[in-house]
Amino acid sequence: MPLRLLKYGLSRDYPVSGDIPATPELKPAYDVVIIGGGGHGLSCAHHLAKYHGIRSVAVLEKGYLAGGNTARNTTTIRSNYITPEGIAFYKEGVELFERLSQELDFNVMFSQRGQLTLAHTEATMRSFHMRAEMGKHMGTRTEVVDQKGVEELCPLLNMDYGGALEILGGLWHADGGTARHDAVAWGYAAQASRRGVEIHQRTEVQGFEVVGDRIRAVKTNRGRIACGQVLIATGGMNYDVALMAGVELPIRCYPLQAMVTQPLKPWLHTLVSSVSLHTYLVQSSRGEVVIGGGSDPYQLYSTRSTLDMKEHLAEGAVHLFPFLQGVRLLRQWAGITDMTPDYSPIMGASPLANLWLDCGWGTWGFKATPVAGKRMAQTIADGRVPDILKPFALERFETFRLLNEMGATAASH
Amino acid sequence: MKLLTCPMNGPRNIDEFQSFGPVRARPDPNATADREWSRHLFRAENRRGVVVEWWRHVPSNYFFLAERDLVSNEIIRTFDASEPRDRA
Ligand SMILES: Cc1cc2nc3c(=O)[nH]c(=O)nc-3n(C[C@H](O)[C@H](O)[C@H](O)COP(=O)(O)OP(=O)(O)OC[C@H]3O[C@@H](n4cnc5c(N)ncnc54)[C@H](O)[C@@H]3O)c2cc1C
Numbered sequence: 001m002p003l004r005l006l007k008y009g010l011s012r013d014y015p016v017s018g019d020i021p022a023t024p025e026l027k028p029a030y031d032v033v034i035i036g037g038g039g040h041g042l043s044c045a046h047h048l049a050k051y052h053g054i055r056s057v058a059v060l061e062k063g064y065l066a067g068g069n070t071a072r073n074t075t076t077i078r079s080n081y082i083t084p085e086g087i088a089f090y091k092e093g094v095e096l097f098e099r100l101s102q103e104l105d106f107n108v109m110f111s112q113r114g115q116l117t118l119a120h121t122e123a124t125m126r127s128f129h130m131r132a133e134m135g136k137h138m139g140t141r142t143e144v145v146d147q148k149g150v151e152e153l154c155p156l157l158n159m160d161y162g163g164a165l166e167i168l169g170g171l172w173h174a175d176g177g178t179a180r181h182d183a184v185a186w187g188y189a190a191q192a193s194r195r196g197v198e199i200h201q202r203t204e205v206q207g208f209e210v211v212g213d214r215i216r217a218v219k220t221n222r223g224r225i226a227c228g229q230v231l232i233a234t235g236g237m238n239y240d241v242a243l244m245a246g247v248e249l250p251i252r253c254y255p256l257q258a259m260v261t262q263p264l265k266p267w268l269h270t271l272v273s274s275v276s277l278h279t280y281l282v283q284s285s286r287g288e289v290v291i292g293g294g295s296d297p298y299q300l301y302s303t304r305s306t307l308d309m310k311e312h313l314a315e316g317a318v319h320l321f322p323f324l325q326g327v328r329l330l331r332q333w334a335g336i337t338d339m340t341p342d343y344s345p346i347m348g349a350s351p352l353a354n355l356w357l358d359c360g361w362g363t364w365g366f367k368a369t370p371v372a373g374k375r376m377a378q379t380i381a382d383g384r385v386p387d388i389l390k391p392f393a394l395e396r397f398e399t400f401r402l403l404n405e406m407g408a409t410a411a412s413h
Numbered sequence: 414m415k416l417l418t419c420p421m422n423g424p425r426n427i428d429e430f431q432s433f434g435p436v437r438a439r440p441d442p443n444a445t446a447d448r449e450w451s452r453h454l455f456r457a458e459n460r461r462g463v464v465v466e467w468w469r470h471v472p473s474n475y476f477f478l479a480e481r482d483l484v485s486n487e488i489i490r491t492f493d494a495s496e497p498r499d500r501a
Binding site: 239240243248250251252253297298299300301302306307308341397398399400 | 414415428431432434435447448451454455456457459460461464466481483484486
């Protein structure tokens, strides 16, 4: 064995410790208890430890790390929403993704290849003009392109000239992109645990001890933990977990299904989405074509897949790119999405003084993993909701100040 | 293919139906504060368990009620809206 290697083998740097330590014993108390070890909870933990010096933090995850919707999403990252409040927030999210690999010292494979959303009707074109103007006003790269523009951006598309689904134009969002979902969660987890955050896998929150307007302790399958502040970031389980604390959120759960094809040579260089076909496609860096995202048409707590939805997605994909018809599907799956009435998240305070919400992420929350974690950490550290989050408060439903992003969400996620 | 038994048309592919979500009690418009209106509009039943929901058979435009389990997706019973219901 070469001497240099032997020296390294005997040195203190060897063996390299794992990025994410094994689950430790639970302590009796933590300053902050984060419920949910998905991207959002881990991002908040990282920001608390790194930027606010709060290290007595436990992330409680009932299953394995980031095995919820973080593991199931189709990784669309974008800020081409329609409300100014929404665009401002998601824009900050995209900017954080642009620097994320450096921030985490971990390759999250962010690829800012742009997103092309297609219009097959004049009504959709009109809504695109509105979104483009709002986007430009808010400083994002969002513009309407005509048929020629669509063909240039995505030459392999079936334009269906003269057909019932002729592509009339598109919304081109050069800021849009994708990243490796697992890497985002692992990167945050590694950074957070390096700074002392404890990540407890297989630790399920089963109830709360509420005294007056505060949560005194969190009850888990591994024992009771006293807590300073508590954050709920449990993805599809947000309604259930908040209800355990007596907080009823305006959320309904629907399964969202997606699938991927076998790996192909690189041919799809942008994210493509069709509003009318309710289908979107992105080619992963491995070459697989990820096809999403069909919401089941009724409420359900289930992650089963259905043939109906797979047929629907396959039909949309083959319509847009007819040469995909012989391609095999590799995997299919579903996640339970926590849908809000206005397709915007619920972030900020709850009716309990030390319980904070990072909920209602529905079908669109992966792109917000960095920014929601950053801003929720700031909220918890300061005990005060920053301006950028105020519009997303739970009270907006009581004051009828909804943030309607349905049209800018339905087919694009 | 999942079947739903329509009280009027019998068992049909669930594709022929549209869900209108859980039944909600209608508030009294003369005695309801904003907060209760907001509840009525934005909070639908979402607890794990059985819900009573409005469904419509699209081709015949017939609205009826169904009891369905939100976890197992079992449709327990369907009935005309004029029939008495145990829940909700
Ligand atoms: C098929 C699909 C496609 C999607 N596509 C996109 C997309 O393209 N772009 C986009 O931006 N978003 C997308 N989303 C949405 C996105 O995945 C989610 O909004 C986001 O991942 C939410 O992250 P999270 O960390 O809040 O939740 P999760 O990743 O779900 O993490 C929550 C964690 O909480 C844990 N938990 C639950 N209950 C408890 C409990 N009682 N105690 C302890 N832990 C608990 C769960 O096990 C889970 O690991 C998609 C979702 C799905 C299902």
